[in-house]
Amino acid sequence: MSSKKKKLEEKQPLQAVLICDSFNYRFMPLTRSKPRVLIPLLNVPLIDYSLKSLHSAGFDDVFLFCCSHSQQIKDHIKQWLASRANVSMNVQVFSSDSYASVGDVLRDLDGKGLIRHDFVLLFGDCVWNLQLKKYVDEHRNQIKNDKGCIMTLLFKQSSRERRSKSTEDQVLLFVDGTTNKLLLYDKLSKHGNKVNVNLSLFQENRNMKVYCNLQDTYIAICSVNVPSLFADNFDYETRDDFIRGILEQEDILGSTIYSRICESNTYATRVINPSAYEVVSLDILQRWSFPIVPDLEDKVCYQRHNIYRFCDVSLMMNSILEKNVAIGTYTTIGANAHIMNSVIGSSCKIGNNVKIEGAFLWNNVNVDDDCELRCCIIGENVHIKNGCTISEGSLISNDVVIGPNVTLKCRLIQTEPDDDDDKIDTNIVGSEGKGYLYRESEEIENINIWGLEKVSEADESWKSSGSELDDIEEEEEIDDTKIFYNEVLDSFQRGFDENVASENLILEVNSSKHAYNIPIKELGFLVTRAVLEMPKSLVESKSSGDYSSNLDSVLNKFTPVIKNYIKSAESQLIFLMAAEEFTLLHQLGGSVFYKILKFFYDKDILEEDVILQWYENTQPLPALLADCEFTLDDQLEFRRQKIVQAFVKWLQEAEEESSDN
Known part of the structure; x- marks a missing residue:
């Protein structure tokens, strides 16, 4: 690539198109006198979340398109910019009474000639903390491999703990298992429990992944020719119309769409109805959206x-x-x-x-x-x-x-x-x-x-006369510790599979720590447990080898992560208790425990004084994950194993010899 062309690519601005109309009546009558993007979410106008996130992500240009209550939106944007002298982001508002759909906005965008580079398409009622620049860069790299790539759609894994009351944003995806090219896209709410899929889709795509547990973030990275495709086809009224149309005419148009599943510790959703308004409000209150939380705003x-x-x-x-x-x-x-x-x-x-x-x-x-x-x-x-x-x-x-x-x-x-x-x-x-x-x-x-779907009075009476068990289950407190632990496991699994840098994994762990308010003492225990869980996951997922044979590669990969959290004598004791508890729980025996101790002792992460202190003073093991509780007798019996005692004796002799010298 010539230096001139490379320099031109580096100068490509980050542009976003923010659609401020929902084109539906879900918040009526509240939106009769105020646009949806200005309704308060935790006492902050809804559109402010996107504006601040775009500014934090380093976007250069933001183009807002609105129809309903456009003057209120213009006045608000003017005030928002005036109150933030440090904002260098260029924000322009366009309004027209003729905007009746997303298609109308994109066709007008094409006519204005504002877009010269890839851009992000999203709605003004989105709340997100994604690193969008990273996804824009991935989209641009995808275009180098596939000139027909016109869009990358961003999705999030549905959380069992925080499942939305509405299925409107839950999607069914069929994607190429190698490239993540989109093969089929539809909303689950349209089909219930049964979906008809053409058999040829399976015959022509042997390496295919099917997702039915994803939520649409309503954020898309678009190539520069997306507005012109809308202008060429007036049947494209919604974004979903466009996606299905491109997939159906891929052979004719030569255009392709790709998908990207966002990291588990990120947040992105849209306030599409009052049910989502409730869910997103509680998500922010419970700090799932960190750093989008009231005390930082x-x-x-x-x-x-x-x-x-x-x-x-x-x-x-x-x-x-x-x-x-x-x-x-x-x-x-x-x-x-x-x-x-x-x-x-x-x-x-x-x-x-x-x-x-x-x-x-x-x-x-x-x-x-x-x-x-x-x-x-x-x-x-x-x-x-x-x-x-x-x-x-x-x-x-x-x-x-x-x-x-x-x-x-x-x-x-x-x-x-x-x-x-x-x-x-x-x-x-x-x-x-x-x-x-x-x-x-x-x-x-x-x-x-x-x-939510409406139910008849008979259904309501049936629900109210049901077992009290359902009410008890709904009122159960969510165990933040277990959710944090599972997210760390997911990050480590992806980090191992994709060889993610240790510093990035540490950032993900720290982000989840803040989101779930995990105390620093518990953090070391949970991170240690997650690392030791990895060889077991590899055995289960790849069906290759046993725990011990997979242990070396995992410990070598995650040593920098462990070293970041295990520094003081207190944190080393926590590490030893986590390793002891994990080994006892899975009945791995003293040889595996010795292997873990010896590895981190040789790496100068565990000190001999701390190991001897742990051996000589039996303390109850933390039951943070409540997998199983072990008695002091269980721990003493575990420590009496010959290989553990031999290692401790070797440390004691080495310490005595050092003292004599």
């Missing part, structure tokens, strides 16, 4: 059990913030209130004896005494009077008054009527209420606005 007091208190919050006597709660500035919480899994905006007033669970209150909301709010979103300046119960997916728009003594279940209440003839129904909003029932559009008449 603003002046916030972060407390145990994921409690975030902004400035000047007043909490009255006997009020309980149980877990996963954010309270905005100048908000007052009355006596005997109980709040969990909820976000409360700024300047709110919560009365006495109020219960709030899974609810999201925006700014300036008044909730009077003896109210109960569950699974709902309450807009700005709403007043909920005494004795009201609001639950089961209700959305209350701005400036509405409810009550007193009213029960709302799965109701959508708005400020203005849909029809001039509509009157306030006091049976719904209460005798002092001010608001009107929102009439759902045809698009969502068969789907709960929270993104």
Whole structure:
């Protein structure tokens, strides 16, 4: 490659196209007076998450396209840029009443001639912490190998612990096992438990991978000719239309699409409906999205059990913030209130004896005494009077008054009527209420606005009369230690298979450590356990050799990782206890344990004084993973094995000889 061409490639700017319209009614009536990208998520306008992430990723140009409430978006972007003097990112906003789909935006983008290089296509309601530059570089390298590559789609592994209530973002993928070229793409929500696939797909692609446990991040790396392909085909209205069209006409167009599964410790999702709004809010509160957390974004007091208190919050006597709660500035919480899994905006007033669970209150909301709010979103300046119960997916728009003594279940209440003839129904909003029932559009008449399928009253009664076991299981606390351990295992497995640099693995472990609040003492134990688990995983996945024969290659690979976490005498003792517990658990015997000890002793990671201290002082082994608990007798019997005793005796003699000299 000539130096001139190389220099030109290095100068390619990072560009992003941010679509600010959802082209659906999922958040109505809340979005009647405000665009979705400006609704507050943990008291921050939704679009700010993408803008900050793009700026942190080093993007040069961001092009925003909007239709609904475009002036509000323009004003907000102007204020956002003015409040951040250090932002050098070029942000342009384009608006048009003719934008009715993603296809319309991309066709207009083609007409404007703004795109000269590969770009990132995403939506303004995305929340992510990906290193997008890395994926852009991978896409550009893919083009060198396949000139027809026009798009790389980013996906995330679905988490069993944090599975979304909605299947809208869960996808079915068939990809080439070698190149990750996309062969089939579809949404699982369309098919339920059965999918029809053409047999020729299997016959023509012997080395194929099938994924049905992935979530769409709605982020795509696009080549420069993607807008022109939209312009050439007006049947492409959505991004999914485009993907399916390219796959169906690959032989004719000569265009290909590739997939990329993001690392397990990253976060990327889209707030596509109120159900996703709830899930993403709780993810941020529980720090799954680290470093996108409230205490790093603003002046916030972060407390145990994921409690975030902004400035000047007043909490009255006997009020309980149980877990996963954010309270905005100048908000007052009355006596005997109980709040969990909820976000409360700024300047709110919560009365006495109020219960709030899974609810999201925006700014300036008044909730009077003896109210109960569950699974709902309450807009700005709403007043909920005494004795009201609001639950089961209700959305209350701005400036509405409810009550007193009213029960709302799965109701959508708005400020203005849909029809001039509509009157306030006091049976719904209460005798002092001010608001009107929102009439759902045809698009969502068969789907709960929270993104869940509607069920009949018979189904509801069946659910409520079921076993209490389901309720107990849902209320179980998520074991952060086990989730952290599994993520570290996944990182190490990928690091071994793909020969990832040790410093990158350490960064991944540290990132997960912060996300799950793992104490430093537990960290060394869990990292040691994960490294020792690797030979066992290799035996199970590759069916080659036994544990001992795979041990050397694993220990050599992960020595820099162990060395990073095992430094002090205390951390060495933790390492020895982790190795002892693992060897006991899997009945690997003294020879394997001796091999581990001797390896790290020779690498100067374990000191002889610490090994002798461990041998002479038996302590209970930590039960962090709760695999099995061993007694002191189990440990003593293990240490009496000849090969362990011989190694300890050798160390003792070496120490005595050193003392004599």
